[in-house]
Amino acid sequence: MRLGLIVNPRAGIGGPLALKGSDGALAGRALAQGAQALAGQRAVRALTGIGHVEIFTASGAMGQAAALAAGHQAIVVHQAPPVTTAADTVAAARAVCAAGIDLLVFAGGDGTARDLLGATGVVPVLGIPAGVKMHSAVFATSPAAAAALLGELAAGQALRPLAAEIIDRAADGAATLFGLLPAPQGPRRQAAKAAGPGTANADLSAACAALARELTDCPLAIIGTGGTMLAVKQALAGDGTLLGVDVYAGGQLLARDADEGRLWQVLAGTPVGARLVLGVIGGQGFLLGRGNQQLSARIIRAVGRPALTILAGADKLAGLAAGQLLVDSGDEALDQALAGQIAVRTGPRRQMMMAVVPA
16 A cells, blocks of 8 residues: 655644644744644554555655654655745645555644645545644544554555545634545544534533532632533633633632643642533544643543543534544543543533543
């Protein structure tokens, strides 16, 4: 099997710093604050143990390094500059596709997927999730899932690509469909993020208000991202962010849009009684690993699974194709520890039991 490989070295670098993305100047800002690039590591995980494949790629951190680290030979067809941009992604994609590949594998996020529109022709693509949001449907659910899928394809399984949505946030912040790319079908590929009505559901709105009352006396409540979580924040303190992780103490806003370092700092000051409140991404079912990378493995371990509260509409849960909640914390041992049945609040005194599984 002939694979193309592109790694966006800066993908996801802004996630732990609560930067909401890594495009353009955000990546430079993240690097200036000491952020570490993880896209290459996730690419190595996805390429390790997949069997014999030919890999056509760009030089250095844009693909060659990951292929070699995963134990493969790398045929370099594009020379990447030390600092890459979207234009380099496009140029690399055209070069590897011209080599006659069967599948283009890329490590990045929605911005990287957008860059590939118009650059790959009819070549199928598979994303290794390494960005901040990853609303698009071309991504495997995790690097491990990508490795499993690539292993099956390398062993001779038919590719059978289908059109998949490329979704990213537009300039006004709205999630927007930018186009379609062919991608391998199967359960190891995530669905696109579903657009939802927010908290218009009466039961869910009442559940948000009830949880807010419950959290008034909580010494430390870390509340995640999304429309449902924003409703909880507004009911609790009249303040909070839609896309950020916010921290409350005794019903008062303590830290707005906190990054990973700030979350660790406040947790260290409140060792007992902390709670973590999360919503569910519609259409995908993700709890962790999509848009909330500031909730790192050490943060989640410090809070603990028993202190996790999940709130989502019953219609959103019923719409999940696999009926599962996914976690992709970047720590496979932690993802396994989080697995199992968990109660999801859907209304006042109402809940649904859902299975949490590693992505």
